[in-house]
Amino acid sequence: MKVTIDGISVEVEPGTTILNAARQIGGDIVPPAMCYYSKLEGSGGKCRTCLVKVSKGSEKDPRPMPKLVASCRTTVMDGMEVQNITSPEVIEARKGVVEMLLINHPLDCPVCDQAGECHLQDLGYEHGAAKTRYEFDRRTFEKIDIGDKIQLHMTRCILCYRCVFTADQITNTRLHGILNRGDHSEISTYIEKAVDNDFSGNVIDVCPVGALTDKTFRFKQRVWFTKPVEAHRNCDKCCGKVTLWYKGEDVIRVTGRKDAYGEVEDFICNTCRFDTKKTADWVIEGPRKVSHSSVISANHYDTLRPLPVVKTNPVLQEANKEQFERETRL
Ligand code: SF4
Numbered sequence: 001m002k003v004t005i006d007g008i009s010v011e012v013e014p015g016t017t018i019l020n021a022a023r024q025i026g027g028d029i030v031p032p033a034m035c036y037y038s039k040l041e042g043s044g045g046k047c048r049t050c051l052v053k054v055s056k057g058s059e060k061d062p063r064p065m066p067k068l069v070a071s072c073r074t075t076v077m078d079g080m081e082v083q084n085i086t087s088p089e090v091i092e093a094r095k096g097v098v099e100m101l102l103i104n105h106p107l108d109c110p111v112c113d114q115a116g117e118c119h120l121q122d123l124g125y126e127h128g129a130a131k132t133r134y135e136f137d138r139r140t141f142e143k144i145d146i147g148d149k150i151q152l153h154m155t156r157c158i159l160c161y162r163c164v165f166t167a168d169q170i171t172n173t174r175l176h177g178i179l180n181r182g183d184h185s186e187i188s189t190y191i192e193k194a195v196d197n198d199f200s201g202n203v204i205d206v207c208p209v210g211a212l213t214d215k216t217f218r219f220k221q222r223v224w225f226t227k228p229v230e231a232h233r234n235c236d237k238c239c240g241k242v243t244l245w246y247k248g249e250d251v252i253r254v255t256g257r258k259d260a261y262g263e264v265e266d267f268i269c270n271t272c273r274f275d276t277k278k279t280a281d282w283v284i285e286g287p288r289k290v291s292h293s294s295v296i297s298a299n300h301y302d303t304l305r306p307l308p309v310v311k312t313n314p315v316l317q318e319a320n321k322e323q324f325e326r327e328t329r330l
């Protein structure tokens with residue numbers, strides 16, 4: 001099926017959503033997605049950040065769709081024409097969605113561990129209004145402890161359901177979910193059971209904001225001061241392919257490898273994530289290019305002074321050849 005998004009055409013399989021068709025084209029025309037996650041069945045349709053305008057329904061029925069649609073949930077029709085960044089209406093609506101998401105989200109980026117890789121921070125930067133019009137009290141929640149590995153900050157949650165789908169589909173025991181309705185909805189384990197099973201750490205990777213963060217990494221470092229390195233190990237529970245985040249010679253965090261849309265390539269187990277934080281535990285492959293358009297990608301790995309681990313690893317040495325030469329020249 002042929003679909004045209006912001007003037008660029010692409011042929012896709014029937015049943016493909018507009019969002020995935022846009023991802024096949026790539027670049028700026030891809031709508032942002034806060035709740036859709038390609039690896040999680042049933043995700044999407046919650047946050048409305050991916051709204052687009054269908055200016056031509058299909059070749060057979062060229063009438064435009066009367067309202068903006070969620071591109072993660074709308075499948076393409078042959079001959080469909082879609083506008084994303086070329087539609088002022090979409091940009092305006094997205095601004096409204098961001099304003100709505102930020103109504104209850106605290107602006108605590110300076111102390112939030114997600115800062116630098118937070119999709120809401122990026123959206124707020126691109127579409128957010130400088131001031132709030134909201135005059136009522138923000139939502140507050142009783143603090144609950146969900147275990148020694150994962151920190152829950154309910155006030156930051158945008159109720160995207162990704163962590164619930166992850167627990168449902170990746171782990172064998174889901175202990176948390178969204179309780180209550182409307183303004184009172186909250187992520188909770190209900191009776192404060194710890195979220196603790198072999199794959200529970202993946203909820204940290206899928207959370208688009210700082211509502212679920214890694215307790216073992218908490219307040220240790222701003223992510224843009226860390227160096228992401230690809231590494232693997234033989235693991236009997238998961239693929240063992242991860243990104244190690246270095247500060248100096250120390251691995252201060254282990255995550256799944258994330259793509260340009262902030263989605264992990266493979267889910268990893270808790271042993272790889274929390275219990276193997278020594279360089280000796282891993283086979284280093286090379287620097288991880290962060291392609292997600294956030295401040296984190298501003299940390300141009302190969303233009304910075306090499307880490308000790310770079311100096312001793314041939315693969316990393318090759319990738320950093322240019323800067324070694326520059327260092328010698330200087
Ligand atoms: S905690 Fe994070 S992943 Fe879970 S629903 Fe809230 S924002 Fe989404």
Ligand code: FES
Nearest residue numbers: 045047048050072
């Ligand atoms: S990504 Fe489409 S509604 Fe959230």
